[in-house]
Amino acid sequence: QSALTQPASVSGSPGQSVTISCTGTSNDVGAYNYVSWYQQHPGKAPKLMIYDVSNRPSGVSNRFSGSKSANTASLTISGLQAEDEADYYCSSYSSYSYVVFGGGTKLTVL
Amino acid sequence: QVQLVQSGAEVKKPGASVKVSCKASGYTFTNYAITWVRQAPGQGLEWMGWVSAYNGNTNYVQKFQGRVTMTTDTSTSTAYMELRSLGSDDTAVYYCARIASPVGATPSHFDYWGQGTLVTVSS
Numbered sequence: 001q002s003a004l005t006q007p008a009s010v011s012g013s014p015g016q017s018v019t020i021s022c023t024g025t026s027n028d029v030g031a032y033n034y035v036s037w038y039q040q041h042p043g044k045a046p047k048l049m050i051y052d053v054s055n056r057p058s059g060v061s062n063r064f065s066g067s068k069s070a071n072t073a074s075l076t077i078s079g080l081q082a083e084d085e086a087d088y089y090c091s092s093y094s095s096y097s098y099v100v101f102g103g104g105t106k107l108t109v110l
Numbered sequence: 111q112v113q114l115v116q117s118g119a120e121v122k123k124p125g126a127s128v129k130v131s132c133k134a135s136g137y138t139f140t141n142y143a144i145t146w147v148r149q150a151p152g153q154g155l156e157w158m159g160w161v162s163a164y165n166g167n168t169n170y171v172q173k174f175q176g177r178v179t180m181t182t183d184t185s186t187s188t189a190y191m192e193l194r195s196l197g198s199d200d201t202a203v204y205y206c207a208r209i210a211s212p213v214g215a216t217p218s219h220f221d222y223w224g225q226g227t228l229v230t231v232s233s
Contacts (some may be wrong), residue, residue: 004152006133017117017133021174029164030216032216034219036218036219036220038155038220040155045205045223045225045226046147046155046205046207046220046223048210048219048220048221051210051218051221052218052219056116059164087153089154091155091157093216093217093218096169097169097216097217098157098171099145099160099217100157100172101147101154101155101156101157102154103154104154104155108214
């Protein structure tokens with residue numbers, strides 16, 4: 001299965017909002033509401049931030065939100081903070097009970 | 111609290127095998143599946159497959175079929191991932207994670223992760 005497509009990098013200043021896109025196909029993102037987003041700081045394990053397109057796990061800031069339209073999902077981070085600087089990965093359930101990840105996006109807080 | 115604790119770093123020669131363990135605690139092990147994800151140095155996440163702790167059913171990415179075996183030991187609440195015929199491109203950090211969906215449901219997301227195990231393949 002092919003990886004989902006994410007921008008390599010995005011940036012924003014503290015307090016601003018940024019949106020990271022995640023483009024798949026009609027076999028994954030477009031077919032299922034099972035898109036999730038993970039945050040990964042250097043040298044650390046990924047952390048679940050959003051699941052099932054727009055749900056936040058307990059303990060995740062409400063500055064993080066998710067959405068989906070057709071084959072593209074998006075993660076929006078509002079009120080950027082220095083601690084948000086990290087790599088972000090989207091993933092989606094896909095055909096044949098597979099899970100596919102995006103290539104990752106490096107968020108820089110200026 | 112839910113914890114997944116993985117075994118330590120490994121150094122292997124090309125052609126060898128490696129077996130990584132992932133010990134779970136803080137929840138009923140057999141109610142969930144475990145997935146394995148790897149990350150090559152400086153690269154993104156790559157999903158490898160999953161194993162049900164309920165019945166041992168597995169689903170492997172085609173790329174790894176025939177070379178990977180994922181198992182669980184319910185007596186010790188431990189999952190294992192064995193990868194054979196290692197090559198230099200298998201050098202990566204290997205993560206286990208709990209699939210948040212209950213047994214039998216769609217494996218939609220991974221809510222708890224191990225700390226990762228670095229496997230280095232070098233002659």
